[in-house]
Amino acid sequence: MKIQVLDTDYIILEDRPVVRIFGKDENSKTVCGFARGYLPYFYILPAEGRAGDIERFLSSKPDVIKYEKVLKRHPRGFSREPKEMIKVTLRNPQRVSELRDSVKTHPAAQEVFEADILFKYRFMADYKISGMGWIDMDCADVNTHTVKADRAVNVTKISPVDSATNAQMKYMAVDIETLSKSGGLPDPKEDEIIIISLSFFPENRGQKSIVLTTRGINSDTVVRCLDETEMLTRMNAITDDYDPDIITGFNINNFDMPFILKRLEILKVPRTIGRCSDKQAYTKEIIKNRARSSVPGRVVADSYQLVKKNFSFKRYGLTDVSRILLKQEKLDVAHSEISKLWNSGDKDKIARLIEYARKDAELALDLVVKKQLLDKYIELSKLSGLLLQDSLDGGEATRVENLLLREFNKRDYVMPCKPDSSEISKKEREKEDQGLKGGFVLTPKVGLHSDGLIVVLDFRSMYPSIFRSYNICPTTIVNGPEEGPEIIKTPAGYKFIAKDVQEGIMPNILGGLLEERSKAKRAMKTETDEELRKVLDAKQLALKLLSNSFYGYTGYTKAKLYILDIANAITACGRHLIHTVTDTVENRFGYEAVYGDTDSIMIKIPEKDLDAGWEKGTEIMTRINSELSGAMQMEFEKLFKSFLILTKKRYAAWKFVKENGLWKEKTEMKGIETVRRDWCELVSETMNKTIEIILKRGDTKEALNYFNGVMKDLTENKIPIEKLVITKSITKSPSSYAGVQPHIELVKKMQKRNSQDAPGVGDRVGYVIIKGNQLLSKRTEDPDYVKEKRLEIDPVYYVENQLLPPIERIFIALGFTKSELLGKGRQASLMELMRARPAQSNVFDGFVCASCGDIFSSAPLTGLCQCGGKIQIKTPSGATEKITVPAV
DNA sequence: GCTACTCGGGG
């Protein structure tokens, strides 16, 4: 029988482990296979001549079933011969850590290997099983009540099957509504769940969603329950019946799942939402705000976490995320309204709350299903071997390590154990002293380049290719004084054994990954089915991610194979390469390299026509590549028609790419933020427009005029207030804030006006800064209130604190001075004064009234204090400068 | 310019 592996775990039966494999067969039926007879083991390298002592020690241990001498290769440092090690086999995985720790401290043991590999992964590695991979099992049906599956079987033989297909998965999204007694976030110890909404893909018995509730009216998709206990019991029953493979929800890992599990525990309802009755689901909060759930036989995938990892947005609330990604609206119910609706006694209001909950679960589901958010992680599982759950939750190091284990074992190498905390701090100190140098960044020719084209050349997969071309691997590193033809010396002087003597494992793995990636990319070009094309793209991305993780892994102090020399060897090769290329381009070809970072170089050519530039770029690429070794080649894929460089790592470019013989253009920005959560929309809009004018029209004067126009509109109150709203969130009760914070001051104000509608803890407050002569933080105001009362916004604040800082960087790179930037005119001269002072000296600290001593962060436009006194410039020393701020 | 600390998302 063939199944796709979704999850594995093990149970202990008669003091021996039984591995359980949960999967889906070709008809998408659920299968659970039991594999008996597989036992945990690890390796010991005895100190010189002390193998006998180790054996005597092991023979005294009742947990040990057997031990035997085996020949294994040490993973660190090149050696021609394997070493004699002792392989210990135990009966129970749970006893391994104890034995491992006692062996580690035994004086006759030099090093212990593979003694910290999860039993299920030990099993999967030995049987070549990957998460989401297909296997063929010889098996016989078995009767059991311990697992919930369409079929349960005893497995006698397993072999991996190579298949790119995926079984149809069943998805269920969960969303709960709760009421909070405290007023803050609900607490499962205190507060109960009032609504559970579940949504399904594919449909569950013809229904897209079901809402469980203790109030409201029964219908096809609304189930009225007596109490919370019944609601939770029914949720369990629905889960059993529908039998989802994937459980999702928006922020389910940090809210819904822990909440539900805690309520189940408190109400003594079994927590068996997984595919077995003998193991409860659990969540563990690792560090604050970082919980992870485990539901046996299923996968918990948090759509919030998936969106956050795969898209770059300003905010990640369900409202914004579904609007952008799904073009769907969430039903809006402010959380303060939930209890009002719930307790209203009004059927319609309760129905509205029910539909709100339903929509939330549907959106959470749609995100995962419609945006195919799991595809990349499914591919990562197939490649690395990790279970899907761990591909979703784990980091890059976990993936690399799991893959390394399999590949090392294939060639009789053993993997080291993870370093303990004292070893990690030792490595951190080493890394601190020796340092890990990064890529080389060419000094940029700051400013606008629009007099000709820019040819952009990149090394494709630079670091992975360096592993390959220098045969860099922990297993090939040579540390002694040896030299000679068998040894490759890298530019920084690190040495590795030549590939024809012995190929490194990392170079070998990377060769496979790079090849697979080009295959996937090629297949993508001809694939017409949109769905399949997306899967190929996910695979291609997974391959890129995984191959790019190897370099970082070797420099990660918690890695089993952290080797700083390798990380340093790689970046040094990279710097050497890009250096050589730059030198060739500038000194031999006679072009100007205007910028470059790590693996890329931007070359200015006189041609202005795109096709001519394309020809020239290709020629430059060919000339460079003919001088490089075959393994390291540069690619020419894009031209910049104009290129605005602000500093290292910050630039904007008008990019042109040739696709199927046609030119496609795009603005490319690196390191220039146009959206930031503490900037109002006007800033983003003005920045984008300014950059666009500069790049596409090449007219810096026009850009400046545009900017001056925005400032003018601002002072003349012509900017819609919506574009001036700044949002910040309230994280704790307003009274407990130590300092004065603008948005908190506004909340206090709003509470005084109407405590009912004032935002509370956890809410985001949108505010604007209005004119006035008080401290900035006192001049925050509710945008609606401003509209209603026709208050004026403070243009000085918006120019000074919002617009100017980012825009100034752009104009300064273009060679403008601040006074040119601020223009002339009465208001502007004040702005100029405010701007100029802190730049000249850093004694500027705000404004002060000469008569009453009131302090202002920005000067009142009247130039006078409320008391009528003159405003002067204040310095930190307390001394007030004699300069009086002119009135406007 | 760098390092330390905070906060997200959910009700």
Next chain:
DNA sequence: GTGTACGAGTAGC
């Protein structure tokens, strides 16, 4: 479960 844990963005020197 043979366990292990974030990361961007902002404030503060």
